[in-house]
Amino acid sequence: MTSSHSKAPNKAPSKAHDKTKSGVGTADWWRGAVIYQVYPRSFQDTNGDGIGDLKGVAEKLPYIASLGVDAIWLSPFFTSPMADMGYDVSDYCDVDPMFGTLADFDAMMAEAHRLGLKIIIDQVLSHTSDQHPWFKESRSSRDNPKADWFVWAEAKPDGTAPTNWLSVFGGPAWEWDGVRKQYYMHNFLASQPDLNFHNAEVRDALLKAVRFWLERGVDGFRLDTVNYYFHDEKLRDNPPHAPDSDDAGLDAPDVNPYGMQNHLYDKTRPENVEFLKSFRALLDEYPDRTSVGEVGDGARSLKTVAAYTAGGDKLHMCYTFDLLGPDFTPSHIRRCVEDFFRSVTDGWVCWAFSNHDVTRHASRFAQSEAERAKVAKLAISVLATLRGSICLYQGEELGLPEAELAFEDLRDPYGIRFWPAFKGRDGCRTPMPWRGEMANAGFTTASKPWLPVPTEHAALAVDVQDGQQASVLEHYRAMLAFRKTHGALIDGDMQFLDAGDDVLAFIRANGEERLLFAFNMGRKAHKVALPAAVSVKQVLDLPGHGGTVEKKSLHLAPLDGFCAIL
Template sequence: MREWWRGSVTYQVYPRSFQDDNGDGVGDLPGITRRLPYLADLGVDAVWLSPFFRSPMKDMGYDVSDYCDVDPVFGTLADFAGLVARAHDLGLKIIIDQVLSHSSDQHPAFAESRAQRVNPKADWYVWADPRPDGSPPSNWLSVFGGSAWAWDARRKQYYLHNFLASQPDLNYHNPEVQDWALGNLRFWLERGVDGFRFDTVNYFFHDPQFRDNPADYRAKPEAEGNPYGMQYHLFDKNQSENLAWMERIRRLLDEYGAASVGEMGESHHAIQMMGEYTAPRRLHQCYSFELMGYEYSAAFFRGKLSEFFAGAPEGWPMWAFSNHDVVRHVSRWAEHGASQDALAKQAGALLLSFEGSICLWQGEELGQTDTELAFEELTDPQGIAFWPEPVGRDNTRTPMVWDGSDYGGFSTARPWLPVKPPQLARHVAGQAGVAGSVLEHYREMIAFRKGSEALVAGRTRFLDVGEPVLGFVREAEGEGLLCLFNLSAVAVSVTVEGVGGLVGPVQAASLEGQRLVLGPNAVAFMDVTGEVGVRD
């Protein structure tokens, strides 16, 4: 029997922005629970919830002050229990975020650790003496700007923070910290969660010698918006100890039959590292940001998928085009679309045809775009620090749009981030049941994937078709499916052999004999009947 997560489709929910049921302008757990039937009808297998734990919200919940409680802005532990029960009744799995590489500076353990150099929690975080000139112990940079080291006058030492200074890094070289982290996982496993998404999974360990990172040989000579990318991060993350820690986590998850997915926060060798982290007895799945950039070409997608499966035949990827950290893909790839709808539907079909597991970002099934925000509307510390470029993450995190009413049916009060007219124009009520809508296309495509053994479990064989056409065959036992995508806004045609007629959610494609016309942003699926050939 195949494990449920292999080939699954997960839907990421950002709790602050999904549904507000108590009228305070911020989404909550009861709101998510009320909307679960929509996700079940969409056809996804699992729901990933971004953090809802107690937090001062300096980084919108990715700074946790209590890992075993729900922040009051989202509800209560009883609300969470109700959410899990309702999801399971609907046949949905629940995956929750775990932000374990760092905590909030308001976590009790950090308060104790910083109080003095000798106490039970003194070595729970990463502390280091200054260099003789008073400067930090290394040149490591924070993702959110400036040095990754902050001075603490209590201990007269620096502490490490890969993100905000209010997000100190835990010291996983200390076995007590690992045991504590496993205890947090067990707390939620006992409450019925089906798995975890691990934030910044390659950040757990650091070089204990605090060696300086070298300059990135690929970096431009001039500084970019965020200088973090100018270093080659050899020592502040990506340490070999991470892999043994993944194996400890896996042993615990196996006790409960729970699944895992890791976020690979790395710009070097990310595809290779996804394979390493999902090798047998480590994480079940892993995703990176490799498919969340601006490139949209047949060679690009073929290269990334081929690289993973060639390097990690026993690993398992999770592919995504968008999430809460990046510009929405319909905005990123707009120049490649004949229209917003055509691009949105093609991207959905393309993603859902990939070998591996799939993750959808809330609203992408509506063809939603990024929201243009003024500086004074921002809440994201990254967006504020690097204004105007990069733009930060608030633009993709604006509320889910359920209908055309004020605030899009998300709340009866002014939302924490605005719902603007371009986003308000794309709502669930306006697309549900409407033939040809982006939402109905996603529903059809998810159902097509789930009903195809080739798409869920089949291996991929890429075909040599010239740009802008991406072509591949997905093959499982006794079943084969040809998948063709015209990744441009200009029509092309190809000759196909060894296939039957068009099947599934076709877009802008027509077949006349063996000649297949692929219109702008076309999607074509054809059952394999013999030796497949595709020629210009």
């Protein structure tokens, strides 16, 4: 085992290890924070309609707090026709009735704050629903007050679309409108028209909506598709995606020709940086707020993240899709972390293995059903010890695998469009299983929830695992508690060590605290020699792992871990 001298360059002053109750009152509470993503439709139903709601979130807040997380990220709950499950907003400043009311939101947030939990909400600013009053007015004529609030363009002389831009959800990124006799742009569904960020009135209106939630007391924002805000005003065609080049492919399954273009002109435009400065200036009017941006920019993602987080006057942190794929190996994780901190010199990262858009990682990473629980435990052990903030997705703390759904059960427009080549995102969005012996695992009293609850999920329900020392759930709690007790894990430096193909080894350091970690991500035992300069002072009890040290060698069982003070 040798050192690669890959010390992270962007060390920031640390208050994080002195935090209490999720850092309430500390401006940098988000640095090294653990964020738990709640998908409200699938969390807890309290009114028996088969769909989760905000009262259900409030009811389960003590459970979330028991995990040891710092904040909750709520996926969209705004008024919406739900063509894309709430990511098509028709009112930025209200709660959709299926989720409850603004009073329900306020009550939920007050209870979260009482429990020491921060609230981060999704902001879908790049596009609205076609049912939003802004779009209804915009499409009514070419000379109304909001005529230029969306991206409209003339057809080519032959009637085809203005550019060759493609939609992430399939087909052209342009839809013909018979009233205006023009095309409008949509990066996603045709019912999700893109706002025209070149219009100052649009930018002001969106920031006003953000202020609405700041005034209600939210602690931060997750910015959906943050690099999609601006388009090229000259409407230039995208060139083809060149293999092995530094252009932007698709951070999604390759069933869609979207990845065949280099997306130079339909997203990640330079004007976006100035808007993010305006966004940050608004947040800075309120104490202790944060922001995390979702960046999907293919091979250019890290350059985009660097631009969006540099200087302390734009986003606080971003995440990419780097760890959301099938690769769970030491070389891949090391490369992602080293590349991030090499490219992003003064920004911050939020790592995740799962979210509402990708196959659950218990299924992606495990090589068999029998090893899913062990892989789930190893995954959180690795994630909780990386440099950066981390995001957990509801149900991963139970080791839930991806649900296998029949076509007739699908609700995801992306999955329906590309079935059977791509099964969509519904498999990771099925309801949270709370009580294994109850109908629908305690999620709802309705006879049929909006998505089915798999039998194998009910067997992994919260009440089945709660208090069981060997369970995935208790391992998550133990690892997050371990993370909080070591300042080096909150925002300390990170230095990787060479330890062979199957072993991920690194040192986390903050002040006088230096911790050695080693994780055997392979399926056979390994003996790893320590570098001469590395001297173990004390072996720590790393929850759920049994690695040992003898003289200058580490002994690791398959899918095992080790920690020691240096």
